[in-house]
Amino acid sequence: MTTPAPAEATRSPLAALRGSLQQVLAFASLIVIVVFFSIASPHFFTSNNIVSILTAATVTGILALGTTFVIITGGIDLSIGTGMILCGVMAGVFLTYWGWPLWAGVAGAIVFGALLGFVNGVNIAVLKIPPFIATLGMMLIAAGLSLVISGTKPIYFNDQPAFQQIMNLSIIPGARFPLGVLLFILMIVVAAIVLSRTVIGRYTFSIGSNEAATALSGVNVTKWKIIIYSMSGLFVGLAGVLSASRLSSAQPTGGMGLELEAIAAVVIGGTSLQGGKGSIVGTVIGALIMAVLTNGLRIISVPQEWQSVAVGCVILIAVYLDMLRRKGA
Amino acid sequence: MVGATKNFPGVRALDKMQLTLRHGEVLALVGENGAGKSTLMKLLSGGYQPDEGEFFLNGEPLVISSPKHAQELGISIIHQEFNLMPDLTIAQNIYIGREPRRAGIFLSDRELNRTTAELFDRLGLALDPTLLVGDLTVARQQMVEIAKALSWNARVLIMDEPTAALNDAEVETLFGLIRRFTTPETGVIYISHRMHELEQISDRVTVIRDGHYVDTLDTAKAPISEVISLMVGRDVAGERRAPQPAGDREVVLSVDHLSNSFLHDVGFELRKGEILGFAGLMGAGRTEVARAVVGADRATGTIRLHGREVSISSPVDAARLGIGYLSEDRKKYGVLLERSVRENVILSSMRDYHGALGFMRERKIEKAARGAVESLRIKTPSTAQLVKNLSGGNQQKVVIAKWLARDCDVLIFDEPTRGIDVGAKEEIYALLAELAASGKSIIMISSELPEILRMSDRIAVMCEGRLTAVLDSADATQENIMAHATHFSAEGTVKQ
Numbered sequence: 121m122t123t124p125a126p127a128e129a130t131r132s133p134l135a136a137l138r139g140s141l142q143q144v145l146a147f148a149s150l151i152v153i154v155v156f157f158s159i160a161s162p163h164f165f166t167s168n169n170i171v172s173i174l175t176a177a178t179v180t181g182i183l184a185l186g187t188t189f190v191i192i193t194g195g196i197d198l199s200i201g202t203g204m205i206l207c208g209v210m211a212g213v214f215l216t217y218w219g220w221p222l223w224a225g226v227a228g229a230i231v232f233g234a235l236l237g238f239v240n241g242v243n244i245a246v247l248k249i250p251p252f253i254a255t256l257g258m259m260l261i262a263a264g265l266s267l268v269i270s271g272t273k274p275i276y277f278n279d280q281p282a283f284q285q286i287m288n289l290s291i292i293p294g295a296r297f298p299l300g301v302l303l304f305i306l307m308i309v310v311a312a313i314v315l316s317r318t319v320i321g322r323y324t325f326s327i328g329s330n331e332a333a334t335a336l337s338g339v340n341v342t343k344w345k346i347i348i349y350s351m352s353g354l355f356v357g358l359a360g361v362l363s364a365s366r367l368s369s370a371q372p373t374g375g376m377g378l379e380l381e382a383i384a385a386v387v388i389g390g391t392s393l394q395g396g397k398g399s400i401v402g403t404v405i406g407a408l409i410m411a412v413l414t415n416g417l418r419i420i421s422v423p424q425e426w427q428s429v430a431v432g433c434v435i436l437i438a439v440y441l442d443m444l445r446r447k448g449a
Numbered sequence: 450m451v452g453a454t455k456n457f458p459g460v461r462a463l464d465k466m467q468l469t470l471r472h473g474e475v476l477a478l479v480g481e482n483g484a485g486k487s488t489l490m491k492l493l494s495g496g497y498q499p500d501e502g503e504f505f506l507n508g509e510p511l512v513i514s515s516p517k518h519a520q521e522l523g524i525s526i527i528h529q530e531f532n533l534m535p536d537l538t539i540a541q542n543i544y545i546g547r548e549p550r551r552a553g554i555f556l557s558d559r560e561l562n563r564t565t566a567e568l569f570d571r572l573g574l575a576l577d578p579t580l581l582v583g584d585l586t587v588a589r590q591q592m593v594e595i596a597k598a599l600s601w602n603a604r605v606l607i608m609d610e611p612t613a614a615l616n617d618a619e620v621e622t623l624f625g626l627i628r629r630f631t632t633p634e635t636g637v638i639y640i641s642h643r644m645h646e647l648e649q650i651s652d653r654v655t656v657i658r659d660g661h662y663v664d665t666l667d668t669a670k671a672p673i674s675e676v677i678s679l680m681v682g683r684d685v686a687g688e689r690r691a692p693q694p695a696g697d698r699e700v701v702l703s704v705d706h707l708s709n710s711f712l713h714d715v716g717f718e719l720r721k722g723e724i725l726g727f728a729g730l731m732g733a734g735r736t737e738v739a740r741a742v743v744g745a746d747r748a749t750g751t752i753r754l755h756g757r758e759v760s761i762s763s764p765v766d767a768a769r770l771g772i773g774y775l776s777e778d779r780k781k782y783g784v785l786l787e788r789s790v791r792e793n794v795i796l797s798s799m800r801d802y803h804g805a806l807g808f809m810r811e812r813k814i815e816k817a818a819r820g821a822v823e824s825l826r827i828k829t830p831s832t833a834q835l836v837k838n839l840s841g842g843n844q845q846k847v848v849i850a851k852w853l854a855r856d857c858d859v860l861i862f863d864e865p866t867r868g869i870d871v872g873a874k875e876e877i878y879a880l881l882a883e884l885a886a887s888g889k890s891i892i893m894i895s896s897e898l899p900e901i902l903r904m905s906d907r908i909a910v911m912c913e914g915r916l917t918a919v920l921d922s923a924d925a926t927q928e929n930i931m932a933h934a935t936h937f938s939a940e941g942t943v944k945q
Contacts, residue, residue: 317808317809318803318806318807318808318809319800319803319809320807322792322799323799325788325792326785326788326792329786329787329788330781330784330785330786332781332782333776333782333785334785334796335745335763335764336743336745336764336776336782337764337768337796337797337851338767338768338773338797338855339765340763340765396785396787397787
């Protein structure tokens with residue numbers, strides 16, 4: 121009569137604590153890394169450098185936000201890196217070749233990103249191609265199309281001086297705080313709200329935790345997966361615009377490997393590749409860890425080759441911790 | 450040469466079980482679902498160790514320490530699920546792990562095929578050892594399994610429902626093989642639900658029930674009805690729910706000519722406020738009927754809801770029409786274990802709980818979830834509790850709440866009390882009765898005859914994908930249900 125009730129009651133906060141452990145760990149690691157570099161170099165913890173870290177985190181971070189949804193459903197999206205490049209090229213086509221007004225060109229590029237996501241979604245949810253393969257195919261298609269459409273040459277936004285302001289406009293006088301970073305912060309808030317407060321977020325989690333049960337509950341899993349991949353595509357489109365704006369040109373090459381950086385940020389942030397678990401806060405911390413690490417190692421003059429080794433080690437450690445957490449749960 | 454006896458009190462699955470296999474005989478082993486056949490097989494093949502009891506081989510006591518050890522002793526087992534690799538050849542499958550080699554590292558396929566051909570000659574099998582197993586029919590694959598077992602010089606062969614996937618001609622071939630195998634040196638333990646087969650192939654029949662040994666009869670002297678009455682005879686737990694007279698109540702769901710690869714022309718009617726029990730042995734196709742009705746599996750046939758023909762191609766359609774399916778495998782197909790009670794309760798009816806722009810209306814959700822927790826008496830500290838922390842009975846209630854939130858008229862319960870303790874079972878029964886009384890129409894699939902008899906107004910019995918009888922609760926007994934569940938009459942669909 122006396123024992124069962126309290127036992128039930130104490131289990132829930134414990135479980136909640138375990139669930140957020142990875143995020144706490146990730147956040148603690150971020151602090152430790154920041155403190156370490158601040159001591160190692162006087163040039164690290166300056167307002168200028170912090171802004172450049174945030175700027176560096178912006179593009180990968182935005183990609184990672186969209187991918188967080190996909191990964192929570194138990195899927196993966198390998199096409200975000202080259203897809204982003206293709207969206208940048210399309211922005212160039214819309215604005216420079218076709219002479220669209222700025223707003224239309226930017227919107228067009230973002231919608232084009234959603235279109236790529238939609239195709240991924242259809243391939244995965246309707247044709248039942250495994251996400252890894254479906255998006256691997258899209259990764260190569262996007263890489264090729266970028267080259268075909270641009271004629272393998274960069275597209276410069278010389279006629280559109282306002283375009284490069286999207287990323288670079290300084291919004292705080294004297295502080296060199298770029299608009300792009302503000303957009304990143306805005307997207308973080310949007311993504312967090314969508315994931316935790318809306319029906320899309322709810323289905324994202326339910327598909328990831330048990331797709332079969334969700335489908336048997338009468339949920340149109342096919343439809344929602346397409347929506348989720350398309351939404352991830354919107355983030356890809358925005359990242360493409362920002363990255364092109366930053367360089368004030370659409371570079372048709374590159375982008376390969378960026379998807380893995382974004383996925384790494386998501387995973388470091390405690391989102392499980394098995395699906396069902398994850399958070400936007402975690403992803404943001406993950407993206408910051410990657411950016412801080414790259415920036416800090418460069419400041420303390422670690423050669424670039426070794427930077428990559430360090431980032432790789434961080435990913436391994438993060439995933440191992442995630443597995444430990446699962447075993448404990 | 451084989452005399453295996455074992456006693457082990459204290460184990461729930463098997464209690465003081467005993468079994469004797471004589472030289473040169475085929476011993477049939479029968480029992481209801483959950484009688485303990487699988488556990489017994491695992492013990493014999495070394496998969497489990499008994500807590501108490503002894504085995505004897507030719508009068509010598511022995512311990513069967515592992516499946517490999519069992520194989521070395523000459524005890525081979527053929528499971529319902531084959532352990533074959535479809536992309537390897539027949540010969541490669543049979544001698545996997547003990548391939549003939551040359552110079553220690555090189556495989557000799559020629560010798561492998563020759564050895565296999567010799568084995569097939571001995572068994573009288575006409576099969577080409579170089580064929581890929583994946584290209585064979587199920588029956589042929591079974592022959593390969595048997596040949597594999599015999600290649601170990603098996604003296605005791607245990608077969609679990611070997612005819613489940615075979616047609617009549619294939620069954621004859623199988624029986625031929627069994628008869629050829631059965632020499633004075635060997636013995637076969639043959640597990641099957643098909644009573645008429647036992648007459649053909651077995652010498653004696655051992656009946657077990659609820660983990661207990663019941664009796665062993667000579668097949669020639671024992672009529673099937675006697676075997677069946679030994680198999681059932683479990684007590685009906687609790688009081689029977691007073692059956693509601695079907696009378697002139699509205700037919701809510703009517704299914705006709707439902708067929709697919711598992712089902713043959715299944716048809717039945719479900720009335721308002723009725724509990725229709727679905728009885729049958731494992732694999733009879735009861736779950737497949739449910740999955741076909743809710744569109745989870747493809748099937749042909751017509752489904753009428755309130756007299757109107759409807760097309761259900763996915764669970765989305767079924768939910769829209771108010772048909773909810775509560776799976777037998779709650780953890781896999783019922784709940785989201787890692788999500789909260791609240792989220793699970795509204796999973797089917799999410800569209801009622803979000804406003805413009807898709808924002809979730811948390812206060813309304815919490816209210817609905819609280820209401821469900823109270824009315825279904827779900828024991829949970831809060832609606833934010835993760836479902837994995839609830840007991841089986843309470844998880845089941847969460848699934849029920851999910852479908853009630855969707856306002857379903859037809860609820861299909863597949864093994865509603867599986868994995869639920871006795872006290873919680875009573876609660877689920879009470880809940881089922883309440884739901885029926887409030888006008889919901891319920892299909893209850895269950896492998897437990899006492900449960901079927903206790904709860905149902907009418908009882909549909911299935912056997913091998915066919916509906917073999919629909920009985921009124923008043924006329925139903927464990928014996929006549931089991932009789933209909935073990936051999937089907939030629940009439941096919943029975944309607945009432």
